[in-house]
Amino acid sequence: MKLPPSYYLHNNVVEIAKDLIGKEIFTNIDGEITSGIIIETEAYAGLHDQASHAFAGRRTARTEVMYQEGGCAYVYLCYGIHALFNIVCNHQNIPDAVLIRGVKASRGLEMIKKRLNNTNFNNGLIYGPGRVTKALGISVSHNKTDLHGNTIWLEKRKSSTDDIHILSTPRIGIDYAGKDASLHYRFVFDPEKRNTFTE
DNA sequence: CTGTAGATCGTCT
DNA sequence: GACGATCTACAGA
Numbered sequence: 001m002k003l004p005p006s007y008y009l010h011n012n013v014v015e016i017a018k019d020l021i022g023k024e025i026f027t028n029i030d031g032e033i034t035s036g037i038i039i040e041t042e043a044y045a046g047l048h049d050q051a052s053h054a055f056a057g058r059r060t061a062r063t064e065v066m067y068q069e070g071g072c073a074y075v076y077l078c079y080g081i082h083a084l085f086n087i088v089c090n091h092q093n094i095p096d097a098v099l100i101r102g103v104k105a106s107r108g109l110e111m112i113k114k115r116l117n118n119t120n121f122n123n124g125l126i127y128g129p130g131r132v133t134k135a136l137g138i139s140v141s142h143n144k145t146d147l148h149g150n151t152i153w154l155e156k157r158k159s160s161t162d163d164i165h166i167l168s169t170p171r172i173g174i175d176y177a178g179k180d181a182s183l184h185y186r187f188v189f190d191p192e193k194r195n196t197f198t199e
Numbered sequence: 200c201t202g203t204a205g206a207t208c209g210t211c212t
Numbered sequence: 213g214a215c216g217a218t219c220t221a222c223a224g225a
């Protein structure tokens with residue numbers, strides 16, 4: 001049920017970001033398997049998106065991962081404290097990525113609680129890119145991890161998500177992006193319908 | 200409940 | 213040398 005390599009090669013990263021809502025992300029950290037169902041994402045459309053680290057072809061040691069073929073992880077440190085997890089998309093040399101901003105805890109609940117220090121568990125609803133990585137045990141050391149391996153991977157679920165319940169809004173915390181700051185590149189599963197995610 | 204200061208460090212100028 | 217795809221705690225109302 002893992003998402004196939006071709007899934008990440010689609011040339012419209014905005015559609016991928018939307019489609020990722022409802023997929024399940026797994027991590028195996030030191031033998032501890034935890035997972036969460038994706039409920040919030042943001043698309044970063046590489047070359048033509050001022051909000052993207054790779055805007056206008058910026059190519060540095062940090063952004064190099066984004067130019068790899070879709071299907072690997074881009075994890076970087078934000079504000080000196082938080083690891084932010086992105087899924088690299090599209091073909092080689094096209095630096096598209098999707099930021100995972102929220103999940104609903106699914107497998108390994110006790111471990112997830114422990115990682116979150118038993119605070120803000122909120123019935124398993126985890127909002128905020130920094131908290132998602134904390135809950136799943138993802139750190140900057142997982143940068144460039146191949147998403148088809150056995151450390152971090154994504155799976156399809158039986159019940160697909162109904163598009164009607166996916167809302168789009170502008171992205172968060174990117175005021176520096178000028179006109180692109182108003183693009184509806186953020187996708188959220190309707191908070192009022194989130195109970196349909198119950199197993 | 201709303202608003203804001205402080206934490207903390209890699210990355211780019 | 214400045215700042216960020218953030219989060220938390222705490223102050224004040």
